[in-house]
Amino acid sequence: MNPHLNLLQPYPFQRLRDLFQGLTPNPDFRHVNLSIGEPKHETPSIISEALANNLGGLASYPTTVGIPALREAINQWLQRRYSIPALDIDKAILPVNGSREALFAFAQAVVDTSGSQQPVVISPNPFYQIYEGAAFLAGAMPYFINTTPENDFVMDLAQVPPEILRRTQLVYVCSPGNPSGKVMDIQAWKTLFELSDQYGFVIASDECYSEIYFDEANPPVGALQAAHQLGRDFSRVVMFSSLSKRSNVPGMRSGFVTGDAALIEKFALYRTYHGCAMNPAVQAASIVAWNDEAHVIHNRTLYSEKFHAVTPVLQQIWPQTQLPDAAFYLWINTQQDDTLVARQLYQDLHITVLPGSFLAREAHGFNPGKNFIRMALVASPVETIEAAHRIRDYLK
Numbered sequence: 001m002n003p004h005l006n007l008l009q010p011y012p013f014q015r016l017r018d019l020f021q022g023l024t025p026n027p028d029f030r031h032v033n034l035s036i037g038e039p040k041h042e043t044p045s046i047i048s049e050a051l052a053n054n055l056g057g058l059a060s061y062p063t064t065v066g067i068p069a070l071r072e073a074i075n076q077w078l079q080r081r082y083s084i085p086a087l088d089i090d091k092a093i094l095p096v097n098g099s100r101e102a103l104f105a106f107a108q109a110v111v112d113t114s115g116s117q118q119p120v121v122i123s124p125n126p127f128y129q130i131y132e133g134a135a136f137l138a139g140a141m142p143y144f145i146n147t148t149p150e151n152d153f154v155m156d157l158a159q160v161p162p163e164i165l166r167r168t169q170l171v172y173v174c175s176p177g178n179p180s181g182k183v184m185d186i187q188a189w190k191t192l193f194e195l196s197d198q199y200g201f202v203i204a205s206d207e208c209y210s211e212i213y214f215d216e217a218n219p220p221v222g223a224l225q226a227a228h229q230l231g232r233d234f235s236r237v238v239m240f241s242s243l244s245k246r247s248n249v250p251g252m253r254s255g256f257v258t259g260d261a262a263l264i265e266k267f268a269l270y271r272t273y274h275g276c277a278m279n280p281a282v283q284a285a286s287i288v289a290w291n292d293e294a295h296v297i298h299n300r301t302l303y304s305e306k307f308h309a310v311t312p313v314l315q316q317i318w319p320q321t322q323l324p325d326a327a328f329y330l331w332i333n334t335q336q337d338d339t340l341v342a343r344q345l346y347q348d349l350h351i352t353v354l355p356g357s358f359l360a361r362e363a364h365g366f367n368p369g370k371n372f373i374r375m376a377l378v379a380s381p382v383e384t385i386e387a388a389h390r391i392r393d394y395l396k
Contacts, residue, residue, distance in 0.1 A: 032390075
């Protein structure tokens with residue numbers, strides 16, 4: 001077996017199941033699950049109908065690069081959303097089966113272990129656990145940058161020693177962030193690009209939450225948009241996006257990778273051998289999804305209503321609770337042991353949240369997720385608001 005498998009830690013939700021082992025939730029309450037970032041809003045009918053109407057595509061093998069119509073729909077969406085020039089759909093856009101598998105596979109294609117020193121993959125901390133697993137299984141050493149209230153949850157690469165940066169081959173960034181919801185501004189992107197130019201590392205920008213925000217006039221800036229605004233090309237920059245959160249289709253497994261055409265070409269070669277072409281019916285439904293914004297705006301409205309209703313309620317017991325820049329998480333400093341808080345809410349109120357320490361690693365002397373809990377406001381507005389009042393009334 002691959003010895004790197006021994007480096008993998010239990011996934012946060014396995015740890016959560018172990019934490020709740022032996023507990024009996026209060027039967028007086030119906031369960032509200034706020035732990036996992038799985039959208040629960042209804043899938044738009046235009047997408048499900050397109051999926052059903054194109055099942056004839058199952059009779060054919062799909063290609064790794066997908067059909068041109070899908071790549072062109074993604075290209076048009078990128079231009080509308082980020083005000084960037086048209087991309088070469090044959091070289092710079094690659095459909096993938098959700099951003100999760102692509103984020104993992106990308107490290108396997110990018111990391112070069114042929115040198116005398118072990119390569120480094122930099123990640124924010126707390127972080128999406130795929131980044132760590134991808135680094136380990138590619139033979140690299142993860143290096144974590146703690147994102148805390150003190151640094152406004154921004155990755156500060158200035159704190160990374162030069163000897164680490166010289167070994168760094170890949171940097172994962174997530175904006176809007178998981179779990180903080182922090183959005184990188186242009187200055188943060190500028191600093192990251194300058195370091196990439198200096199040290200030669202690749203930037204993998206995870207933007208799966210980009211379409212969940214609260215101000216229609218100010219959508220989060222993306223990696224390619226920032227590069228274009230700064231007069232930079234897309235060298236060593238790759239963006240990952242997905243329909244899962246944007247369009248409430250997590251089970252459809254549809255996203256894309258774009259950016260540096262040279263990197264996309266090599267990644268496409270890797271994926272040809274990996275055997276991960278997108279289902280033809282899913283491709284047809286994805287075209288419909290990328291071409292429609294009405295359902296996305298409606299989706300944002302639902303999240304905005306929940307956040308604006310829930311946040312002030314929870315501030316009454318956890319005063320540091322703040323509305324995030326974007327995404328669908330509340331990252332709450334409980335100032336108590338996060339595992340004990342999670343157990344209490346599950347046992348006494350039948351509400352599931354995720355302990356923040358499960359999303360982070362001990363790095364530079366502490367675990368930056370300690371005493372935090374992550375609430376995913378993905379349930380229906382009625383359930384989510386009820387859960388917030390249940391917590392407030394119980395703890396107050």
